[in-house]
Amino acid sequence: MTEAAGQIDPIWQPLAAVAGPDHVRPANPARDAVDGVVPRAVVAPPDEETLACVLAYCHNHRLAVAPRGGGTQMRLGNVPERLDVVLDLGRLSGIVHYEPADLTVTVQAGMRLDDLQAELARHGQFLPIDPPGGGRATIGGLLATGTSGPLRAGFGHLRDRLLGMRVVRADGTVVRSGGRVVKNVAGYDMGRLHTGALGTLGVIVEATFKVQPLPAAWGAVAIAPGGGAGPRAGDATALLALEEVVAALLDAPAQPVLAEIIGPPARLVVGFAGTKNEVDYAVQQACRIADKSAGTGRLAATPLPWAETHAQVLSVHREGAGPVKGRGALVCRLHVPSDRAAALIAEAAAEAAAAGVDLAYAAHAAAGIIRLHLGAEAPGREAPGRAARAAAQPDAAAAVYRSLILSWLARCRDLGGNLVVERAPAALKRELPVWGDPPASLFLMRALKEKFDPHRILNPGRYVGGI
């Protein structure tokens, strides 16, 4: 354990005694802060038992804990109410049990997705999840954040692959649910409760999944106005045309494993997996559907190589596109009925343009999940927008973002959906409904939190409804 110059935090010594001195270090404000809140210590337990002891210590001493995996999604959620310990799962990074012939794998939560995929690939298998944040993400982090990627269109959500879970409760008790078999209804499905709970009910330490044989072939098709980069002004029309193509594709025999609307400029990317024959057929079908929908010749379909196309889709989800690319100030996710996704993107783009804010979008079209990246800068030098003027006045900029988010939240609400602000500067977050509207069942969620973490040590304040 190294000591920060001149100051010894009173929690270091007892934490070192519990976790082992090599596994506790002072926080590095640049790397370890969560939304600007700097923890007092970072603990990286070497095993589950130590992790349980650390949590029990924190529970007894009311120390606030933020579990961390690959650290790719630490910006998710409200600004922490308080934070004492970042619990780094990085050392719990092994495969516990892998039986390729059963198509099941049990892994520790701190294992990086890339490392797991590499091992599965040796047996011709994979876990069908493609998080936009990349394979640096850990299994525990992916579960806790309920992350999904474009492949959910074909392979479902990660929670649909989850067979069993081990969790350390706030008081340090280790509990197990589910199992290693592909069908199991003994007891409550506790794994689902912890999936997407942002670690607020316990720390996930191990999970078992149903894995998938790697398809023999993959293929992709891009469907765009005029066969390439259309003018941005035409995006709204293009989006509505693409919506019809999505509907036709989802109604056709060859079901896509990926159906993403990305832009600007607006285009639809669909992907297929299967045997070579199946993929060839599916690609032809997609081209046919696009041609048929484009009665006036507005849309063109282009078969594309899978790997680059998939990577490009992920990059738009991760960092936006066009003028926003890599320079997004704020990212939000909208959940709506899938048949309204394209229209909603068009409306959001129009509102953003009117407010002088650049916007990039990527949507899981079949699921109705839209990710919007809002630019920090004005769209064009010749017509400085409100955001540009506001850049000099942070409060005014915040007001612009806030009014856009509230307007989109209202649109989602009208459709029975909701909105999540995935990423925003901490100061701005405090002014935004980060988790959208509170769900009707918030009282049950709060009661569960009270049962599972009575001292509110696990990510206090960061979750839905300030849980």
Place this chain on the structure above:
Amino acid sequence: MRPRAGLDGRVLARLAEIVGPEHVLVGNSATLVYECDGFTLERQAPAAAVLPGSAAEVAQVVRVLHAAGIPFVPRGAGTSLSGTTIPPHDAVIISLARMNRILHLDFRNRRAVVEPGVVNAWISREAAPRGYLYAPDPSSQAACTIGGNVGTNAGGPHTLKYGVTVNHILGVELVLPDGQVVELGGPVEDLPGYDLVGLVTGSEGTLGIVTKIVVRLVREPEGCRTLLAVFDSVDDATRTVSGIIEQGIIPAALEMMDNLVIQAVEEAFGFGFPLDAAAVLIIEVDGLEVGLDEQAEACAAICRANRARELRTAATEEERRLLWMSRKKAFGALGRLAPSYVTQDGVVPRTRLPEMLALTAEIGRKYGLRIANVFHAGDGNIHPILLYDERNPDEVRRVIQASDEILSACIDMGGSITGEHGVGIEKVSHMRRMFSEADLAAMLDVRAVFNPRGLCNPGKIFPSPGGCVEVQRPRRPAPA
């Protein structure tokens, strides 16, 4: 008819006011059908049965019972095989049978909104003209209800490829055990907040009563090939199953029937199964026409490599339908072999199937029982069916011991005591063998949040605190 203790005339009158007197059933003859479900080793008469016609009525009924401290049990079609809907003493059955409307079919968003009493097969029937279906297909799908399917997280033959009930539910409306109504999830995917829909699905009615369900609709596959592979040994058949999964082939369904089952279904349906076969596999692959022959041939090759003596492909849709009917109605057909039977529902890793089947046969020999097997082989979900005569108390005792041994073996192999039928009352005593006290305490914490007074379906899933629960024994002979 005089109501039982705990349910006085005042409460009964109030219930009749809410649902109408014709929908409150009291007295042994009226409530006979509610004494048990598909698990016939136990039965208990309810104090009354109430049949509300709407979510609002369910909520009012629950509020009245909650205020009076009377336990209640939600019930769909009563096809549960684990006693999930058997009422404890003095409990009121709340039957959802009248709430059987499909409220909305939304093909563009691929979902349907239904009431809990809707029969599973009705959704696919309504969606079929547009080329869609509701994927989970329990063998009892012609009778069982969606509400019950949510309660037990029901499976079925085609869940191998398409997933179980929980993978197909987006939202539910839940009447909590105190009568509050709350929406969980919704028509939209991945709404922020804890996944309470996932928690309620499979909770066997212990967290509340589901009064509305949003389900996914799935595009019908373009085509399918259905193969029947005939084997001279059970071992060869189970090795074929492991071989197919190991090769990375995920058929839509992969089902096994052994000789006893073949004999029974052949007598009942006359499909043309070879009566001397040790086992048959039904293998169905589905998807795009262009890929089907390739998939089917890959499966056939594995069958041949494992000494299948005969391979048949269902040539017509009618033949396929008859083959599936034989499989899905196999349980009923077994009534021909013995006066009574108990269906077990264990799960083992698929690679352990050959070992598990051999062990099941050995257990049958040890206890002098005939055990038939018809099950979801591709999922490792075994359904050993123990045949017996309820008039023979010694045989009943041996059936209970043999069941116990089979389930213990499943646990030892890293499997589960139930794949799709639920714990109910039948497997309460096995929960402690599968889970630690701490594991169960976490689940009970969940129940305490939703159902703090334990009035909603008490005595199910969880052993009572401290001490071992006695093995369930039949109190009364079960009907054949």
